[in-house]
Amino acid sequence: MRGFREIVVISGKGGTGKTSVCAAFAALARKAVVCDLDVDVPDLHIVLSPTPRETHDFLGGNKAVIDQQACVQCGQCRELCRFGAVLERDGSFEVDTLACEGCGVCQTLCPQQAIAFPEALCGTWSVSATRFGTLVHAQLVPGQENSGKLVQVLKTRAREEAEKEGASILLCDGSPGIGCPVIASLSGASLACAVVEPTLSGLHDFQRVAGVCRQFRIPVAVIVNRADLNPEAAGEFRKLCSREGHAFLGEIPFDPAFPQACVQGLAVTERDGPCQRRIRQIWDRLLALDPAALRGQRQGPLLKPLS
Numbered sequence: 001m002r003g004f005r006e007i008v009v010i011s012g013k014g015g016t017g018k019t020s021v022c023a024a025f026a027a028l029a030r031k032a033v034v035c036d037l038d039v040d041v042p043d044l045h046i047v048l049s050p051t052p053r054e055t056h057d058f059l060g061g062n063k064a065v066i067d068q069q070a071c072v073q074c075g076q077c078r079e080l081c082r083f084g085a086v087l088e089r090d091g092s093f094e095v096d097t098l099a100c101e102g103c104g105v106c107q108t109l110c111p112q113q114a115i116a117f118p119e120a121l122c123g124t125w126s127v128s129a130t131r132f133g134t135l136v137h138a139q140l141v142p143g144q145e146n147s148g149k150l151v152q153v154l155k156t157r158a159r160e161e162a163e164k165e166g167a168s169i170l171l172c173d174g175s176p177g178i179g180c181p182v183i184a185s186l187s188g189a190s191l192a193c194a195v196v197e198p199t200l201s202g203l204h205d206f207q208r209v210a211g212v213c214r215q216f217r218i219p220v221a222v223i224v225n226r227a228d229l230n231p232e233a234a235g236e237f238r239k240l241c242s243r244e245g246h247a248f249l250g251e252i253p254f255d256p257a258f259p260q261a262c263v264q265g266l267a268v269t270e271r272d273g274p275c276q277r278r279i280r281q282i283w284d285r286l287l288a289l290d291p292a293a294l295r296g297q298r299q300g301p302l303l304k305p306l307s
């Protein structure tokens, strides 16, 4: 059994304040390893200002490359490529790496064996030191995919770091939405902590991501951000949590301290104020959730709803 809880902060969609809340938690956590799994748009590093201890290439997927010396310009590869990735320029052929889907057909059928199929550099990932402890994070090359695979790489390494450091918490900033990266983010998590916005569409987005968590039997806790902008919708979240057995952790009011802290490169909980005290309270509630339920050892509702 792991010696740490793996908490993945998620949102049904972008723009709910997920990363700001995650950074605020990172500042409050003691003995935590932090991992930025939002690999398509990573921005936790803006607040955490990491100093890399080690950096690695992330290779993923193969791309066709034509050897111009061996090519006899027969044009078969261009005809065979159903993605339109082989371009002809002044009688010679080359592959548009952004359009190449890596199917390998051109390489297999080129009569001159003039096409190589190397692994492509999709990005880099690092293990870094920050003022809050270790951060595992990555940067994808723009336009590159395989973000689900990169999430797996980061999680594996972050878990190793958490074990090595004897951390009690692995705090992950998950991907927004419900696609492949968020499913990869959630796999093996102890708890999904959803940061949601109080709107009708926010409620709908949350229900979709909560459905994904249910499939993987991952308990869900909910924080409504900017709750005072729509108290009625915030109340709907509270009722939904009570109905579905999610833990309602609390509401954060709209507070300009959030963007101000971000501009200064700080987590909002590095300063004191009413909003910061509310987040501390939410963090304490999160830590107090029933560990047996988190490990799936108790039957019935996964978590007792908190008042």
Ligand code: SF4
Pocket (backbone or CB within 6 Å): 066, 070, 071, 072, 073, 074, 075, 076, 077, 078, 093, 109, 110, 111, 112, 113, 114, 115
């Ligand atoms: S199929 Fe091979 S030889 Fe023909 S154009 Fe393409 S790379 Fe060149």
Ligand code: SF4
Pocket (backbone or CB within 6 Å): 063, 064, 080, 081, 082, 083, 084, 085, 086, 095, 099, 100, 101, 102, 103, 104, 105, 106, 107
């Ligand atoms: S590997 Fe597939 S997608 Fe890429 S250029 Fe060749 S045929 Fe087209």
